[in-house]
Amino acid sequence: xxxxxxxxxxxxxxxxxxxxxxxxxxxxxxxxxxxxxxxxxxxxxxxxxxxxxxxxxxxxxxxxxxxxxxxxxxxxxxxxxxxxxxxxxxxxxxxxxxxxxxxxxxxxxxxxxxxxxxxxxxxxxxxxxxxxxxxxxxxxxxxxxxxxxxxxxxxxxxxxxxxxxxxxxxxxxxxxxxxxxxxxxxxxxxxxxxxxxxxxxxxxxxxxxxxxxxxxxxxxxxxxxxxxxxxxxxxxxxxxxxxxxxxxxxxxxxxxxxxxxxxxxxxxxxxxxxxxxxxxxxxxxxxxxxxxxxxxxxxxxxxxxxxxxxxxxxxxxxxxxxxxxxxxxxxxxxxxxxxxxxxxxxxxxxxxxxxxxxxxxxxxxxxxx
Numbered sequence: 001x002x003x004x005x006x007x008x009x010x011x012x013x014x015x016x017x018x019x020x021x022x023x024x025x026x027x028x029x030x031x032x033x034x035x036x037x038x039x040x041x042x043x044x045x046x047x048x049x050x051x052x053x054x055x056x057x058x059x060x061x062x063x064x065x066x067x068x069x070x071x072x073x074x075x076x077x078x079x080x081x082x083x084x085x086x087x088x089x090x091x092x093x094x095x096x097x098x099x100x101x102x103x104x105x106x107x108x109x110x111x112x113x114x115x116x117x118x119x120x121x122x123x124x125x126x127x128x129x130x131x132x133x134x135x136x137x138x139x140x141x142x143x144x145x146x147x148x149x150x151x152x153x154x155x156x157x158x159x160x161x162x163x164x165x166x167x168x169x170x171x172x173x174x175x176x177x178x179x180x181x182x183x184x185x186x187x188x189x190x191x192x193x194x195x196x197x198x199x200x201x202x203x204x205x206x207x208x209x210x211x212x213x214x215x216x217x218x219x220x221x222x223x224x225x226x227x228x229x230x231x232x233x234x235x236x237x238x239x240x241x242x243x244x245x246x247x248x249x250x251x252x253x254x255x256x257x258x259x260x261x262x263x264x265x266x267x268x269x270x271x272x273x274x275x276x277x278x279x280x281x282x283x284x285x286x287x288x289x290x291x292x293x294x295x296x297x298x299x300x301x302x303x304x305x306x307x308x309x310x311x312x313x314x315x316x317x318x319x320x321x322x323x324x325x326x327x328x329x330x331x332x333x334x335x336x337x338x339x340x341x342x343x344x345x346x347x348x349x350x351x352x353x354x355x356x357x358x359x360x361x362x363x364x365x366x367x368x369x
Contacts, residue, residue: 002143005111005150009200015102015111016203019166019229020313023368027056027314028141030362031066031074032092036292037128038355039285048351049092050077052319052359055345057082059317060365065089065141085144090119090134093357095224096158097131098364099138099149102202110369112149113201114138115157120219121183122156127218127356129294145366155197156184160222160361162198165232168205168264170198173213175221182220205264210254214238214247215305217296218356225307225358226254230272230338233263238309239273246303247276272338274308278326281306283354298354306350310358311335314365316342321349321358 010016029049032038038045053062057079065087066074075084089097099112117135119126142149161176176182178191185194195207213221227237237258238251245251258271286300308331312319318335322328328346336344352358 002146003148004139005148008150010102010111010113010150011200011203013104014106015104015109016166017100017102017164018367019164019232020365021229021231022166024060024314024365025368026145026366027060027062027312028094028098028364028366029053029062029064030087030089030092030094030137031064031070032355033067033070034091034295035290036295037091037289038351039288041288044351045355046074046077048347048349049362051347052349052352052362053078053082055319055347056312056314056363058345059315059343065094065137087137087140088133089137090128090131093160093361094137094364095160095361096120096219097134097137098159099142100159100162100202101147101366103367103369108369110147110367112138112142112147114142114149114151116152116155117158118156118183120158124183125181125220126183127296141364150201152197152201155189158219158222159364160219160224160357162202163223163228164202164204165229165263167232168203169208170202170204170206171208171210171227171229171235171258172198172223173210173221173226175212175216176219176223178209179220184220208258208261208263210257212250212253214250214307218305222361224360225305225310226250227258228309228313232265233267234270234272236272236274236309236338238276238307240276245276246280251276272334274334274338275327275330276308277306277323281323281325281350281353285354304350304353305356305358306353307358308335310360312359312363312365313339317345318342319345319347319359319363321353322346323350323353324348
């Protein structure tokens with residue numbers, strides 16, 4: 001039976017967060033349904049989530065977490081080999097509200113880290129209210145799996161704001177974790193205190209801070225749209241040489257920071273470039289999205305954060321976003337070069353981008369021990 005762990009941290013207990021490229025046991029997703037976030041009653045998004053789940057399930061078992069109201073619909077739309085479990089939630093971003101799993105290499109145990117979740121900024125800068133169901137999601141997932149968990153009482157974090165190499169180094173953005181306007185821990189906690197908390201709960205020796213993400217409005221600049229670890233000592237970073245691209249400055253600055261960085265093992269990082277879309281991805285069908293108190297309204301033609309970087313690595317496969325853009329094929333080629341021997345599974349996901357994220361944002365992996 002799963003229990004809560006008090007009075008200790010993963011680092012003290014010999015647990016670490018593995019890199020996403022390490023073996024995985026399971027992947028979790030949450031079925032979309034909010035009509036004030038997803039266009040056309042979330043039906044296009046549901047089709048896309050199902051396609052992402054099926055691509056993942058070729059390589060790793062998938063569980064879809066679904067509300068009572070949507071259970072029958074989701075079960076009918078998903079193939080039998082995808083597990084469907086009823087669970088209440090407030091939206092469908094399991095990367096951010098779900099647990100971060102940590103493992104002990106000596107005892108072959110797994111535990112979860114249940115971060116506080118406040119919908120990307122709470123009453124200061126959050127995207128919806130209430131968020132109590134999402135804040136409970138991490139504990140529920142751990143109990144579903146029979147996994148003990150740590151709870152970071154009062155410390156707010158989303159899984160999309162961090163990437164680790166599994167060997168003591170983490171990359172994140174100041175825009176998200178050290179921003180007084182983000183509604184999270186800063187300035188109540190200093191940047192050093194935030195860094196030390198990350199080190200304790202993920203078993204780290206070094207944090208590499210990139211200044212800005214590309215998504216200030218939705219997530220306050222999560223790292224998973226900007227950069228990720230390919231393997232220890234190597235990272236991928238978004239890149240464009242087009243100064244008209246809305247993400248040009250952030251991409252150039254992130255690449256410079258990573259190129260000049262050294263990890264916890266003293267390695268100078270090798271940085272791979274990953275293209276951005278040729279043209280901005282823009283929301284269509286905004287008039288079919290409900291207006292609701294506590295939710296951020298969406299406008300026709302607004303730029304959706306469509307980053308090829310927001311892919312999932314799972315058991316020698318990459319589940320890669322595609323947008324019907326001129327650079328889709330180039331993104332597949334570049335990712336294949338970064339991950340030789342991996343299967344690239346391209347999935348059209350502009351519907352997820354319209355809702356504010358992408359494949360990495362709607363998935364959370366449970367590592368294998």
